[in-house]
Amino acid sequence: MNPTNSGMARAGVFLGPGAPLETRQLEIPVSPGRGEILVAIDLATICGSDLHTFSGQRREPTPLVLGHEAVGRVVAAGPGRESFRPGQRVTWSLADSCGSCLPCTRFGLPQKCDSLFKYGHASLSDGSGLNGCYSSHILLRAGTHVVMVPDALSDPVVAPANCALSTVMHAASRVPAGTRTVLVQGAGLLGLYACAVFRERGAEAVFCVDIDEQRLSRVTDFGGIPLDGRSDYLNGLVAGSVKCSRHGVDAVIEVAGHPAVVPAGLRALRPGGTYILAGMVHPASALDLTGEQLIRKCATMTGVHNYMPRHLDEAIEFLTLTVGRYPYAGLVSPPWPLDNLSIAVEEAGKRAWPRVSVSPRQAS
Ligand SMILES: [Zn+2]
Numbered sequence: 001m002n003p004t005n006s007g008m009a010r011a012g013v014f015l016g017p018g019a020p021l022e023t024r025q026l027e028i029p030v031s032p033g034r035g036e037i038l039v040a041i042d043l044a045t046i047c048g049s050d051l052h053t054f055s056g057q058r059r060e061p062t063p064l065v066l067g068h069e070a071v072g073r074v075v076a077a078g079p080g081r082e083s084f085r086p087g088q089r090v091t092w093s094l095a096d097s098c099g100s101c102l103p104c105t106r107f108g109l110p111q112k113c114d115s116l117f118k119y120g121h122a123s124l125s126d127g128s129g130l131n132g133c134y135s136s137h138i139l140l141r142a143g144t145h146v147v148m149v150p151d152a153l154s155d156p157v158v159a160p161a162n163c164a165l166s167t168v169m170h171a172a173s174r175v176p177a178g179t180r181t182v183l184v185q186g187a188g189l190l191g192l193y194a195c196a197v198f199r200e201r202g203a204e205a206v207f208c209v210d211i212d213e214q215r216l217s218r219v220t221d222f223g224g225i226p227l228d229g230r231s232d233y234l235n236g237l238v239a240g241s242v243k244c245s246r247h248g249v250d251a252v253i254e255v256a257g258h259p260a261v262v263p264a265g266l267r268a269l270r271p272g273g274t275y276i277l278a279g280m281v282h283p284a285s286a287l288d289l290t291g292e293q294l295i296r297k298c299a300t301m302t303g304v305h306n307y308m309p310r311h312l313d314e315a316i317e318f319l320t321l322t323v324g325r326y327p328y329a330g331l332v333s334p335p336w337p338l339d340n341l342s343i344a345v346e347e348a349g350k351r352a353w354p355r356v357s358v359s360p361r362q363a364s
């Protein structure tokens with residue numbers, strides 16, 4: 001069956017933590033409304049936040065189609081989206097925003113829109129129900145930033161760009177230009193992307209610390225210098241090395257998701273440096289630091305959540321420019337058929353791959 005010609009979409013529906021996933025047929029709207037684009041999903045990747053929902057650590061309205069990282073092809077574009085033609089490969093911002101509220105305009109934070117909608121987080125009863133990426137089709141809304149994907153980028157290279165890489169682009173945009181030394185905390189997908197992004201932006205040394213050997217083994221391939229978090233790497237770093245002055249690094253990027261790393265990050269930061277927090281998107285993130293520590297270090301600490309549309313543009317541009325230099329495709333598992341979504345989720349939970357992928361085009 002060609003999914004693009006069917007009147008029904010096939011989706012993996014999440015009913016709640018512990019309940020088995022259900023493959024359901026969902027009706028595809030006859031034609032997309034103003035600003036909407038119907039997309040056939042080619043490949044979706046399972047993000048850590050999806051795993052939190054599957055396990056019940058994060059609450060979402062059910063039933064729903066999860067999944068927000070994906071790449072696909074345009075099936076039909078509604079009025080106002082005439083530049084998109086059937087068959088074009090696209091990816092899209094995970095947030096849909098109104099474009100007119102205060103967060104969208106004055107604050108410059110459309111991901112904090114007063115009427116924010118996020119793909120993979122909305123129930124079947126919201127709009128068409130085709131709101132997530134573990135599905136043969138998704139209906140993109142009028143306030144969603146949609147980006148064309150060049151053929152030079154394969155599906156596994158692109159699929160995580162609209163969450164993981166775009167968030168890293170946002171984090172990098174908050175670090176002052178001319179940053180020479182960076183410490184990345186966490187060698188998961190975001191950490192590896194961060195190594196490549198800062199190297200390409202001219203950093204002389206990007207250290208990347210983790211406590212997991214398998215994760216650390218990928219750091220060098222992405223231009224980073226691996227540091228074993230179980231060793232006393234910090235003393236070496238602040239004592240000065242060939243790659244780092246004894247004052248510490250210019251910037252620290254937290255993508256580890258764990259508050260225990262923050263005191264070490266602050267110690268590693270040079271006076272006047274910038275500390276970006278991007279990984280701890282959960283309530284168990286109380287920090288063990290004093291105001292005095294921040295003040296005496298004249299440090300800038302910035303929280304980064306999701307991203308603005310331009311960061312998705314930058315992510316696709318970055319991949320296009322650097323796809324020959326870093327082994328992006330190797331970060332994503334071979335695709336599981338959509339009908340085996342439960343197995344794919346289990347595999348993702350084992351964390352052997354930075355991302356496990358699912359494809360509705362893959363036969364089960
Ligand atoms: Zn994600």
Ligand SMILES: [Zn+2]
Pocket residue numbers: 097098099100101102103104110112113114115
């Ligand atoms: Zn808005």
